[in-house]
Amino acid sequence: MSSKTLRAIEREVIACTKCRELRRYCAQVAQTKKRAHRDSTYWGKPVPGFGDPQARVLLVGLAPGAHGSNRTGRVFTGDASGQFLFPALHRAGFANQATVRDVNDGLELDDCYITAALRCAPPQNKPSPAQLHRCFPYLVREFAALDRLRIVIGLGAIGTKAAIEALESDGYTLATKGWRFGHGAELAATKGKRGITLIASFHPSRQNTNTGKLTRAMFDAIFTRATNILRTAPSRTSV
Secondary structure: OHHHHHHHHHHHHHOOOOOHHHHHHHHHHHHHOOHHHOOOOOOOOOOOOEEOOOOOEEEEEOOOOOOOHHHHOOOOOOOHHHHHHHHHHHHHOOEOOOOOOOOOOOOOEOOEEEEEOOOOOOHHHOOOHHHHHHHHHHHHHHHHHOOOOOEEEEEHHHHHHHHHHHHHHOOOEEOOOOOOOOOOOEEEEEEOOEEEEEEEEOOOOHHHHOOOOOOHHHHHHHHHHHHHHHHHOOOOOOO
16 A cells, blocks of 8 residues: 555656746756756656655655756756765665666665655755645655654755654654754654654755765764664564
């Protein structure tokens, strides 16, 4: 059922026209292109989530890059953020390869699913609250469909905030009073007997990785922590 539901959400995301200003912007970018990608055919549509429907780990990012996944059609593919993210996922055992180019490069995720707070590339990479609000129901439905979740990793402050709100909308209780976003900060989310650990991370954007705010060791530590938590969680076949 997870696969069927996620495919339905994927179709709805791709066909979405809720934010007409973003649809115009993404179409314009796809038409004008970037000099380095002038021979590429841009995706130019909303970008759906991607990964293992049975995942116990969910990553929530910010939004597609104008010349990244707005070009390739797959989340975190085609820009510097993905070049930092996927090698880390490969080192942690969540991806079958470290290098990614496009949707036909053979990438597969294991026990991991990646999505974003916003599905269209926003101008200057700055989504408005209204745009995030319109996109939010897709995220909530993904959380509900991924019924084996044990770990949620928020990439950046906006991705983490969206993840917290999605968990709350899905009926989870989180002790957020006094909690602040920071790299490695954690929150426990509970719903009945079920528990999910939210881990915050700095976003693997170029402005963070090029300045040393986010290093390879810091990013690897997030996935090491996730792996350690999964070792004590029920197995994938028994959840």
